[in-house]
Amino acid sequence: MRFSQWLLPLMLLTYSCSVLAEESHSTSVAGMVKLLEVEAQLIDNLLEYADEMESKLKIVRRSIASMLQENFKARSSTEEYLSNPLNSFSLIRRMNSDWTVWQLYMEDPVGLKQVDKIQELREHMPTSTDVEEAVTALDRIQSTYGLKIADIANGNLNGKQYNVSLTMLDTYALGQILFDQGKYVEAAGWLYQAIITMEKYTLAAPMELSKTEVRSVYAETLLKLKQNADALKVINIALADKPHDIKLLLKKSEIETLIRTGANVAPEKPTTVRTGTPNTYQIGCRGQFKQSADARLHCLYNTTTSPFLILAPLKMELVGLDPYMVLYHDVLSAKEIEEMQDMATPGLKRATVFQAASGRNEVVRTRTSKVAWFPDSFSPLTLRLNARITDMTGFQLYGSEMLQLMNYGLGGHYANHYDFFNQTAAANKTAISGDRIATVLFYLTDVEQGGATVFPNIQKAVFPQRGSAIIWYNLKDDGEPNIKTLHAACPVIVGSKWVCNKWIREREQLFRRPCLKRK
Structure with missing residues (x-):
C-alpha cells in the first residue's frame, strides 16, 4: 500500500484506545502557539534521525571502499591471489564471519530513540477532532464571506494576497473530510482543486499522492451529486494513466450501468464558490449593512455617568437606541x-x-474559542476594569458575572445567540441576581480581516478596534428580553481576536435603572 493511501485515514484515526485529552488546538490562536513549539521539536528530532542515518551510511561507505579495493586486487590476479594461504584464509574468514556481522549491522534499526520521541510528543499533537474542526473552520470562512476555493488555496483571502498557499495534501484532506461529513458540493470543489494542484506540483517520497486515488475520490463525490457523466469522464482520465487498474475498470462499468439505467442529471461545473443570496448574518460579516441615517446617533464625551468622568471623560459613540447600544473608544491602554x-x-x-x-x-460547534475567567478582585487590573465598567455603564456590579477573557482561533466564531437567559427556560441561572441586563465587550486587538460583532435583527455591525468597548442592553425597560439583541461573532479570516466581556445582572440595578419591574 502506498504511503498516501493510508496517510489520511491515519490522520483521521481517532485515538480511541488512548486517554489523550482533546486540547481543541484550532479554537484559539494563543493555543496554537504550542503546536509550533511541538513541531520545532519534531523537526529537531527528524534531524537527529537523519544524522544517525548519515553516520551509519558513512561507516558503510568507508568499509565498502576498502572491501572493493581488496576484491578488485583478488579478481585482477585470481590464481596468484588464492594460491597464497594468507589470502585464502582471509577470504574464508571474511565470508564466514564478517558478512554475518554486516547482516546484523544492517538489521540493526536506526532511529528507535527518535521514533520513541515522536510517540512521546503525540499527546501534544492534533487529533482527528482537531483536523475536522480546522476543516469546518475553513469551510465556514469560505461560506460566510463567499470566497472562491481557488483563491483560498492560492493564499488570496477576501481580496488580499498572502505569502502562503495550500499544498495538494491540504486540499485533498479538505475534500476528503468534507466528503466524509456528507458535504459533497463543498468536497467536490476542494478535490477539483487538489487535482489542479497535482498537475503543477509533485510531492517527494514518502509524501507522494496518487493521482488515481484523488481522481477516484473526486469521481465518487460527483456520483453523490448525481453527476454521473462527469464522474465517468474523471474515471476515463484516470484509466489513461492506469489502463489495467481493476478498481478503475470496475468503477467505470458501474457508472456506465448507472447512466444506462437511470436519468442522469445535467453536468454541472465543479463548485468553487457558493452561490445564492447571502443571509443577513453574512451580509453583516462582509461589512455590507447600510449605514444608519438617524441624526440621533452621534459621538460625544461622556462626563455624566459617574463623578469620575467629570475629570476624565470617555469618548462615546451612540450606536443604537433599541436596543440601547454605545461604543467607547480608547478605554484600554496597550499595557493593560x-x-x-x-x-x-x-x-x-x-x-x-x-x-x-x-x-x-456544554461545548458546541456554534462557538469556537477559548476562555479564561477572573474574579473581580483577582488583581489590581481586574479591579480597575470593573471600576471602568461602572464609569461607562453607571451600573452596580455586585452580583454580576466574572470577567471573561477570550481568544478566537482558526475561523473562530460564535453563531447567532442572545446573552439573556430568559428566566422561564433557565430559572436556576437567574434566581439570585436576575437576568443579564447588559453586556460589556472589550476589544483587545484589531483583527486584520473578519471578526465583526453583528446584530442581524437591527442590521448593525461593529468591527474590532483595539482598546474599544461596546455596551448594549439585553433587557427592555420592563425587564423582558429584547430579541433585537440577537448577535453573533463573525469568523476571523486573518488575525488573532482577543476580547474581554462582562455580563451585568439586573437585580442590583433597582435604583440605577428604576424602570425595571420589581421582583
Missing part, C-alpha cells in the same frame, strides 16, 4: 491589554454554552 493577555493565556479552556435542555454548559 498586554497584561490581560498574559494573565489569560496559561488558563485558556474551550468555551462552552449554557444548554437549557440539559441545564449544563
